[in-house]
Amino acid sequence: METMRDRFAPVVSRLLDEDPRVAVVLAEIGKDAFREAMARHPDRVVNVGIREQLLIGAASGLALTGLRPVVHTFASFLVERPFEQVKLDLGHQDAGAVLVSAAASFDWPAGGFTHMAPGDVALLDTLDGWTVQVPGHPDEAETLLRHAVAAGDDKVYVRLSAQANRQGRVIDGEHFVAVREGRRGVVVAVGPVLDAVLAATEGLDVTVLYATTVRPFDTAGLRRATEAAGTDVVLVEPYLAGTSTAAVSDALCDVPHRVLGLGVGRRELRRYGTIEEHVAAHGLDARSLRDRIGRFVGAVGRVAVGA
Structure with a gap:
């Protein structure tokens, strides 16, 4: 199955062709996917090497010249490692960019x-003015990427994941989508956890809201x-439990x-394992959620979740 990240480079490459404001800033990771786009637009596809602080600084500089930079690497290297630059080079200078993580x-x-x-x-929640998008399917990732690039000079974070729901939903980049209606509570499922939440709440008299835009x-x-x-x-979130409580x-x-906040626990799991094993260890599988x-x-x- 195609992943969200598989969709990322082709979509942004087309945006480079369509919009002369769009630029791409990379730090080695993902550069091969933009090889052809770099040949067509050498002045607007920049690879800074393994220098994540420079990654954000260069994006800020491009934004201040009037371009719309799309910045990509793993989430730990995009948000956590260069957080000071995210806070100052983008936030303090009020420079807009689209940060796209993997x-x-x-x-x-x-x-x-x-x-x-x-x-x-x-971590981004400690800063002002960020839009945060969490798609749950490659189709939604494409929709949100296009929204983010078109969002003037706003600061947008698009969080791509290898985990995905079986089907994409019609989303508008702003509002929650009611997937199921009930009378005994509301469950907000964020991005790729929707399928597990639907399985977990089958037969329960609850409303399920689907969220792909969590900030605002x-x-x-x-x-x-x-x-x-x-x-x-x-709240069932695919990141730190309680982030949106x-x-x-x-x-x-x-x-x-x-309010009950479910998500990834703070305890570090020191064995590699598989994605599915990490999901279960954090209680985000359908049985645990149920x-x-x-x-x-x-x-x-009242209801048992099927195997």
Whole structure:
């Protein structure tokens, strides 16, 4: 199956051809996928080598000249390692760019903890003015990439993952999508965890909202859902557990509510394993989610998740 990252380079290469403002900045990773685009646009496809701080600094400089830089590498090298440059070169200078990550929380287990970044969205949450997109399917990744590049001079983070749902959804780059409706709580599934959430909540009387844009948080969409389903809210995020619980509490600050944040735990898993084993270890597989969500909404034992 085609991955989100497989879709990334062809889409951005077409955008380079279509829009003279678009530029691409790389740090070795992903350079082969842009070889042809670099030959066509040598002045707008830049490889800075293994220098992630320079990666962000160069993108900022291009943005300040009026270009729209698309910056790509693994999430740990795109957000965590050059965070000071993200904060100052982009944020402090109010320079816009599209940061597109790969590897997500643990998509390359053999790379070890240096190539894992479950805290990337939480880290960006300490900064002002970032849009954060978390597609759950290659089709959605293409839609969100095009939205991000077209978003004027905004600062946008697009989080690509090797994990994906079986089918893409129609998304608009702003709002949550109601996938299932119920009356005993709301479950917000972010990006590639949707399939597991749907399996986990099969037969439970809950509303399932699908989120691919998590910043800005769709406050109005959540409030509409809670009017019918109640104010017990479960967040299932493919990154650090609890990253968006404050956003939920802010959205529901004027009404009594409960919120449960599920996601990647803080404990470092020191064995490589597989993606599926990491998913299970963090309790993000359908069986674990069924138990945790069911207990929270008071529905444990009613429905068993199939093998």
